[in-house]
Amino acid sequence: MIPLKVKNQFAFSDKERNIDVYIKREDLIHPFVSGNKFRKLKYNLAEAKKQNCTTLLTFGGAFSNHIAAVAFAGKFEGLKTIGIIRGDELAEKINDNPTLKFASENGMQFEFVSRDIYRNKTDKAFLLSLKEKFGDFYLIPEGGTNELAVKGCTEILTEEDKKFNYIVSAVGTGGTIAGIIKSSLSNQQVLGFPALKGDFLQNEIRNFVSETNWQLVNGFEFGGYGKVTPELITFMNDFYAETQILLDPIYTAKMVFGVRSLIKDGFFADNSRILMIHTGGIQGIAGINNLLEKKKLPKINRND
Numbered sequence: 001m002i003p004l005k006v007k008n009q010f011a012f013s014d015k016e017r018n019i020d021v022y023i024k025r026e027d028l029i030h031p032f033v034s035g036n037k038f039r040k041l042k043y044n045l046a047e048a049k050k051q052n053c054t055t056l057l058t059f060g061g062a063f064s065n066h067i068a069a070v071a072f073a074g075k076f077e078g079l080k081t082i083g084i085i086r087g088d089e090l091a092e093k094i095n096d097n098p099t100l101k102f103a104s105e106n107g108m109q110f111e112f113v114s115r116d117i118y119r120n121k122t123d124k125a126f127l128l129s130l131k132e133k134f135g136d137f138y139l140i141p142e143g144g145t146n147e148l149a150v151k152g153c154t155e156i157l158t159e160e161d162k163k164f165n166y167i168v169s170a171v172g173t174g175g176t177i178a179g180i181i182k183s184s185l186s187n188q189q190v191l192g193f194p195a196l197k198g199d200f201l202q203n204e205i206r207n208f209v210s211e212t213n214w215q216l217v218n219g220f221e222f223g224g225y226g227k228v229t230p231e232l233i234t235f236m237n238d239f240y241a242e243t244q245i246l247l248d249p250i251y252t253a254k255m256v257f258g259v260r261s262l263i264k265d266g267f268f269a270d271n272s273r274i275l276m277i278h279t280g281g282i283q284g285i286a287g288i289n290n291l292l293e294k295k296k297l298p299k300i301n302r303n304d
């Protein structure tokens, strides 16, 4: 569907201990269907077409990278898209929210629901009521995670990545890291940095993988999903100034911050080669910057 331009780029090192950290630029795949979104949608879009579905329906929140990606990919593939959006108050604010505005401009039809109703997102009766309302659709779950998404994410790692001791990814629903774990070597350790608090993620990942060469590192959620702190923003801006690599505030910035902290704490063995996956999500910067501006806090820098 879209040309891939992925490369591994040097990010930083600890010279004394001979630790090198690289970042896989999956964010370069595409501005809107970037990183894990491309990987997760690839086989799902093929399956939707195989089933002759003409409509995609999915779920997401106010800044969801997934919602933006589905809207764009659906338009690109000639499919109708419906987004069930968490927070009925957002219905009045589509044009103030860069993610929803983008999705709407790309033809996505929204159904805004309260947080209570949104919790039924996997409930059979609720999904049936959506079919009654919107007609038949191909369902893509929240965050895009299902078996076909995991299959797509097994294509993130390639031959040249075999030399790394550690593969690192941000975690939301767990689909991306599941694909990475499945395609990693047994002598590689896969580390996940959850962008949200909660113990349920271990089990979500175990639904897809039986391998044991992985662990989640908690403590770098910066207050929870979608939350940012001035410390995180300063970190992102410094990283951007050093490397010219933009991170997203919800996922990848927390992962890169976490890796740097773990190096300082001596978590990684000397001579380690670490590969962080840049899973994209750059579209979310605009929305977070709007919030930071309202709070009169420093914003995320970008020159592109």
Ligand SMILES: Cc1ncc(COP(=O)(O)O)c(C=O)c1O
Residues within 6 Å of the ligand: 035, 036, 065, 066, 143, 145, 170, 171, 172, 173, 174, 175, 176, 177, 248, 251, 252, 279, 280, 281, 282
């Ligand atoms: C940019 C970005 N990185 C990482 C993740 C986490 O991926 P997953 O939900 O598969 O754990 C997401 C959410 O899907 C994301 O948008």
